[in-house]
Amino acid sequence: MSDVRVAGSGLTAFGHSPERTSRDLFAEATVTAFEESGVPRGDVDALLYGNFMGELSEHQGHHGPLMAEAAGIQAPATRYESACASSGAAVRDAVFRIRNGEDDVVLVGGAERMTNLGTAGATEALAIAADDLWEVRAGMTFPGAYALMAQAYFDEYGGEHEDLAHVAMKNHENALTNEKAQYQSAIEIEDVLEAPPVSEPLGLYDSCPISDGAAATVLVSEEYAEEHDLDAPVSISGTGQGGDRMALHDREYLARSPAAREAGEEAYTDAGIDAADVDVAEVHDCFTIAEVLAIEALDLEPIGEGISAARDERTTADGETPINLSGGLKAKGHPVGATGVSQIAELADLLAGDHPNSEFVDDATTGVAHNAGGTVASATVHVLEVSDR
Amino acid sequence: MSDDDVQDAGFDEWLDAAEEGKAYCLECPEGHASLPPRRVCPDCGATDLEETVLPDSGEIETFTVTHVPTPAFEEDAPYATAVAAFGPVRLTGQVVGADLETVETGLEVELEITVSETTGERVLGFSPA
Numbered sequence: 001m002s003d004v005r006v007a008g009s010g011l012t013a014f015g016h017s018p019e020r021t022s023r024d025l026f027a028e029a030t031v032t033a034f035e036e037s038g039v040p041r042g043d044v045d046a047l048l049y050g051n052f053m054g055e056l057s058e059h060q061g062h063h064g065p066l067m068a069e070a071a072g073i074q075a076p077a078t079r080y081e082s083a084c085a086s087s088g089a090a091v092r093d094a095v096f097r098i099r100n101g102e103d104d105v106v107l108v109g110g111a112e113r114m115t116n117l118g119t120a121g122a123t124e125a126l127a128i129a130a131d132d133l134w135e136v137r138a139g140m141t142f143p144g145a146y147a148l149m150a151q152a153y154f155d156e157y158g159g160e161h162e163d164l165a166h167v168a169m170k171n172h173e174n175a176l177t178n179e180k181a182q183y184q185s186a187i188e189i190e191d192v193l194e195a196p197p198v199s200e201p202l203g204l205y206d207s208c209p210i211s212d213g214a215a216a217t218v219l220v221s222e223e224y225a226e227e228h229d230l231d232a233p234v235s236i237s238g239t240g241q242g243g244d245r246m247a248l249h250d251r252e253y254l255a256r257s258p259a260a261r262e263a264g265e266e267a268y269t270d271a272g273i274d275a276a277d278v279d280v281a282e283v284h285d286c287f288t289i290a291e292v293l294a295i296e297a298l299d300l301e302p303i304g305e306g307i308s309a310a311r312d313e314r315t316t317a318d319g320e321t322p323i324n325l326s327g328g329l330k331a332k333g334h335p336v337g338a339t340g341v342s343q344i345a346e347l348a349d350l351l352a353g354d355h356p357n358s359e360f361v362d363d364a365t366t367g368v369a370h371n372a373g374g375t376v377a378s379a380t381v382h383v384l385e386v387s388d389r
Numbered sequence: 390m391s392d393d394d395v396q397d398a399g400f401d402e403w404l405d406a407a408e409e410g411k412a413y414c415l416e417c418p419e420g421h422a423s424l425p426p427r428r429v430c431p432d433c434g435a436t437d438l439e440e441t442v443l444p445d446s447g448e449i450e451t452f453t454v455t456h457v458p459t460p461a462f463e464e465d466a467p468y469a470t471a472v473a474a475f476g477p478v479r480l481t482g483q484v485v486g487a488d489l490e491t492v493e494t495g496l497e498v499e500l501e502i503t504v505s506e507t508t509g510e511r512v513l514g515f516s517p518a
C-alpha cells in the first residue's frame with residue numbers, strides 16, 4: 001500500500017468575487033498547485049472535484065470535464081457532491097486510488113461561486129443540504145439548524161453565547177496573517193454579542209461568510225515523490241468517513257455529531273494514532289457551535305466541555321491544541337465545495353513550516369482535517385503527518 | 390421546488406392527515422418509527438411498516454428564532470422553528486400562535502398545519518397545547 005503525499009496546493013483568495021466563474025476560480029487554484037508541486041500536468045491520472053451548488057449558482061451540471069479542461073489536464077474527472085463535505089469526500093477517494101496503486105498522481109480540488117446569488121439566494125441554496133420535505137418546508141434554514149443544535153447544547157451541557165463568541169474571536173485572530181482569508185480583521189467579544197441575530201442564539205459573527213473561492217491539491221504516491229525528487233514531506237496517513245440520518249430531528253442526539261466521531265475514529269485507527277497525538281486541527285466551523293461539536297466529536301475535548309475550549313485558551317494559537325490556525329471557515333471563508341481541500345492545503349503548510357502561523361506549531365507532527373456536510377449527516381476526517389522533523 | 394400542481398406523494402397525504410388530527414408515523418416490527426414517504430425502515434431495513442397515529446401533543450426539545458429566512462419565508466420572519474417529540478418521532482415545525490419570547494424547551498405543543506405568509510404553501514406548524 002502506497003503512502004500518499006501532498007505535493008503542492010493552490011488556493012484562490014476566498015471572498016467576494018460574484019462575477020468570477022467557478023471554472024476561472026478553479027483554474028487559478030490549479031495553476032498555483034502545479035507550480036508549487038513541480039508535477040507536470042501530463043502526469044495527472046484523475047481529477048476528483050468537489051462542488052455543491054453549481055446548478056443553482058451557475059446553471060451548470062457535469063463539472064468534471066469542465067474543470068479538467070480549466071486545469072489544462074487530459075484525464076478522467078468526476079464531481080463529488082456531499083454538501084459542505086464535497087471535497088473532503090473527494091480527498092478520501094483520491095487517497096484510496098493512490099493507496100491501491102490505481103493512480104500515482106491525483107488532482108483533487110473544489111470550487112464554489114456563491115455571492116452572485118445574494119444573501120437570500122445563498123441561504124436558499126445552502127438549505128438544500130437539509131431534508132427538503134421535513135425541514136426546509138417548515139422554514140428551517142442552514143443557520144437555523146445549527147441554532148437548534150446550539151440551543152440543545154446549552155440546555156444539555158450549559159454554556160452561553162459568550163463562549164461561542166470566543167470561538168469567533170479566536171478564528172478571526174488566526175486569519176490576520178492569512179492573505180487568502182476573507183476577513184483579515186480582529187473582532188471583539190462585544191462585536192459578536194451585539195451583531196444582528198441570524199437564527200437565535202446565533203448572530204452574524206457566529207456564521208461563516210458567503211464566499212467565492214477554489215482550492216486544489218496535487219496528491220502523489222510516495223514512490224512518485226521519490227522518483228521525481230519532490231519536496232513533499234507531508235503525508236495523508238489516515239482517512240475516515242461517517243454518516244447519519246439526513247434530518248437533525250431523526251438523530252439520536254441534537255447536540256452531538258456521531259458521524260464526525262465515526263469518521264475521526266476510523267481516521268485515527270487508519271493512521272495508527274489516537275486523539276492525544278493530535279497537535280493541531282482544522283475543523284469545519286461553519287458556525288461557532290460547529291467548532292465546539294467538532295472538537296468533541298474528534299475526542300480533542302470531552303463531551304460537554306468543548307464549549308469552554310476557546311474561552312479558556314486551550315484551542316487558541318498559543319493553546320495546547322490550536323484549532324483553525326487558518327482562520328477556519330469563520331474568518332477564512334467557506335466556498336462550500338473548496339473547503340475540504342483548502343483544509344488539507346492549510347494543514348499541510350502548517351505542518352511543513354510554510355504557513356504564516358507555523359510558528360505556533362513548530363513541534364507539531366500530526367494534524368487533523370475535519371469536513372462536515374449538512375448538519376453533519378456526512379463527515380470526513382483526514383490525518384496528516386510530517387515525516388522529516 | 391417542483392410544479393405547484395404536482396404533489397409529493399406520501400408527504401402531502403401526511404399533511405392532509407395532520408390537518409384532520411390524524412398525523413402518523415411508520416413503525417416497523419422492531420418499533421423503529423420514521424416519517425413518509427418510506428418503504429424501508431431506516432434503522433433495520435424491515436419492509437413491513439405500519440401507520441401508527443401520533444399522540445395529540447408533543448414537547449419542544451430545541452428551538453430557534455430565525456431572522457434571516459430563505460425567500461420562501463421572507464414575509465414570515467422573524468419566526469420560531471422548533472424540534473418537538475411526538476411519541477416515537479421528532480418533527481421540525483414553525484411555532485405559531487405564541488409570542489416568540491414564550492417559546493422554550495419543554496413547551497407542550499400540538500400539531501397545526503399552517504401556511505407560509507410568503508408563498509401560501511402549507512407549513513408543518515406547532516401551537517401551544
Ligand SMILES: [Zn+2]
Pocket residue numbers: 417418419420421430431432433434435
Ligand atoms: Zn426497524
